[in-house]
Amino acid sequence: MIHASLTHFLVISVALFSLGIYGVITRKNAVMVLMGIELILNSANINFIAFARFGNFGLQGQIIALFIIVLAAAEAAIALAIVLNIYKNLSNINVDEIDSLRD
């Protein structure tokens, strides 16, 4: 009988990471790119907490996960401010059409 072990959690983390990168590189909308980044950060958090649980590192993994959550909140706020500014200036947030720097 298979019990949920470290490998199970790591496989979930791998799948979530790949889905996040897929979202980042295929979606046009900048807000969707942000959602992909949140998925990637969540998969990293699952990794940290899984190793904290199964690796006998104490609670350091959980502390790092808390720090990552704080940084994700800061990142989302700043990225949305940037997205709003881009929308105000170019009235468009499709990442493949914002190429005015390309000349």
Added chain:
Amino acid sequence: MTTYDLIFYLFAVVTLLSAFFVVTNRNIVHSAFYLLFTFFGVAGIYVMLGADFVAIVQLIVYVGGILILLLFGVMLTNKITNVDIKSGTIHALPASIVLGLFAGALGAAVLNTNWKVVASPETSSSTASLGSMLINEYALIFELLGIVLLIALVGAASMARR
């Protein structure tokens, strides 16, 4: 198959299915709501790993903060009245091929590694020890993160108002 395993697979399926819908759904608002289920599933996985405090923080910060922020971003940057809320994808086929290979390689590496698992002692709650760690060993990082968050939020607010 114990109850633990059943609950684990339930949370895993919820997380991965909703994450899949997040990245494939064409409607951004639907994607944001699927993201809600992904965050719930990840919080459940944290609980399965014995990280109760992190799970609650995940719910409060991600569901209560970041998701609302993302929804505000969607609402403020799309013409709701003109039903222009759909978002296309680019390079979907090559991206899925490359990422399938990438996920396969990463998953094979995970599955073939002989992880040295040490069963950590079962703790009833991690909140008290996390709190004492935050104000003892990690006090400097804790304070610095507070400053970073303050500056980031003030900067974001002033940037978005301009």
